[in-house]
Amino acid sequence: KAGVTQTPRYLIKTRGQQVTLSCSPISGHRSVSWYQQTPGQGLQFLFEYFSETQRNKGNFPGRFSGRQFSNSRSEMNVSTLELGDSALYLCASSVGQGWAEQYFGPGTRLTVT
Amino acid sequence: GIQVEQSPPDLILQEGANSTLRCNFSDSVNNLQWFHQNPWGQLINLFYIPSGTKQNGRLSATTVATERYSLLYISSSQTTDSGVYFCAVPSNTGKLIFGQGTTLQVKP
Numbered sequence: 602k603a604g605v606t607q608t609p610r611y612l613i614k615t616r617g618q619q620v621t622l623s624c625s626p627i628s629g630h631r632s633v634s635w636y637q638q639t640p641g642q643g644l645q646f647l648f649e650y651f652s653e654t655q656r657n658k659g660n661f662p663g664r665f666s667g668r669q670f671s672n673s674r675s676e677m678n679v680s681t682l683e684l685g686d687s688a689l690y691l692c693a694s695s696v697g698q699g700w701a702e703q704y705f706g707p708g709t710r711l712t713v714t
Numbered sequence: 715g716i717q718v719e720q721s722p723p724d725l726i727l728q729e730g731a732n733s734t735l736r737c738n739f740s741d742s743v744n745n746l747q748w749f750h751q752n753p754w755g756q757l758i759n760l761f762y763i764p765s766g767t768k769q770n771g772r773l774s775a776t777t778v779a780t781e782r783y784s785l786l787y788i789s790s791s792q793t794t795d796s797g798v799y800f801c802a803v804p805s806n807t808g809k810l811i812f813g814q815g816t817t818l819q820v821k822p
Contacts, residue, residue, distance in 0.1 A: 634809065638755075644800070644812040657807050689755050693810075700744035700764075700804050705757040 602628055605694050605706035613712045619680040622709045626673050626694030632656075633675040634703065635667060638689040647690075650675050651697045679711075687713045716741045716805055720813035727791050727820050735786040735816045737801035744804060746777050748786050751798040751815070760786070760799075791820045 606625045614620050626633050634657075635647040649657040650669035667677040673694075679686055689710050693703040717740040727733055737746070748760040761768050761775040763784065768775055772791075777784040788795055798817050802810040 636810075643814055644802075644810075646809040646811075649809060657809050659809065691755075691757065693757075700808065702745070702747065702759065702762040703810060704759060705749070707754065707756040710755065 605692060605704055607690075607692055607706040607709050609709060610707065611710050611712075613714060614682050615714055616682055616684060618682050619678060620682060620711060621676055621678045622690055622692075622711075624675045624677075624692035624694075624706055626675070626692075627704055630694035630696055630704075631673055632695045632697030632701075633669055633673065634693045634695075635675070635677050636691045636693065637661075638691060638708075639687075644691070647677065682713045684713050687711060716743070716803060716811050718801060718803055718811050718813040720799075720801060720816050722816060723814065725816060725818045727818070729791060729793060729820055729822050731791050731820075732787070732789045733791060733818070735788070735799055735818075737784040737786070737813055739782050739784075739803050742779065742782070746784050747802050747810070748775055748784070749800045749802065750795075751800060753797065757800065788818075791818075793820045793822055796820045 632651045634649040646659040653669045664680045669675045689708045691708045693705045695701040695703045719738045745764040749757040763777045765779045772789045774787045798815040802812045
């Protein structure tokens with residue numbers, strides 16, 4: 602079974618631009634979660650989608666948004682990029698029931714200049 | 715909210731040595747995961763272990779849920795074991811709460 606995939610793997614953007622990242626979960630998984638990893642803050646939860654609905658949200662500004670499609674693929678968008686948004690963005694998928702094991706993709710490394 | 719603390723923060727070993735990494739959590743949990751973050755950033759699943767002991771090759775993990783800690787054992791370490799090891803537990807809303815990680819360096 603194929604693992605979680607994320608595209609693109611690397612991205613360089615300029616302050617003020619917007620960016621869209623994509624995540625395809627493991628086949629059969631209905632939950633997709635997004636995390637941001639920075640050297641200073643560690644791994645921080647952004648949001649979770651299950652069956653096209655946002656089920657959980659972390660403490661990030663409204664510039665960070667996401668959605669999930671009927672095939673469980675998910676996208677996250679960051680508008681009006683700031684230098685501090687430079688990070689590794691990881692998505693994870695799970696079957697979504699109870700406290701199921703989560704599996705992570707390879708990540709998208711975003712650099713904002 | 716639940717707090718997760720890992721120790722030690724950094725560990726340097728000679729190849730062939732054994733090590734124990736610890737994860738403490740502040741509240742009862744429904745599961746616990748150990749991950750190894752490879753040099754490219756991907757989190758590789760090591761163990762899903764809400765309680766008890768599991769083994770996978772040279773790695774094993776034990777979670778004592780009643781005492782709110784988990785241990786990851788690495789035996790006969792190899793240079794490929796280098797990297798950052800994270801433990802994570804779900805909050806009551808299901809999001810994973812990560813520790814700050816243990817950075818392991820195995821020298822040849």
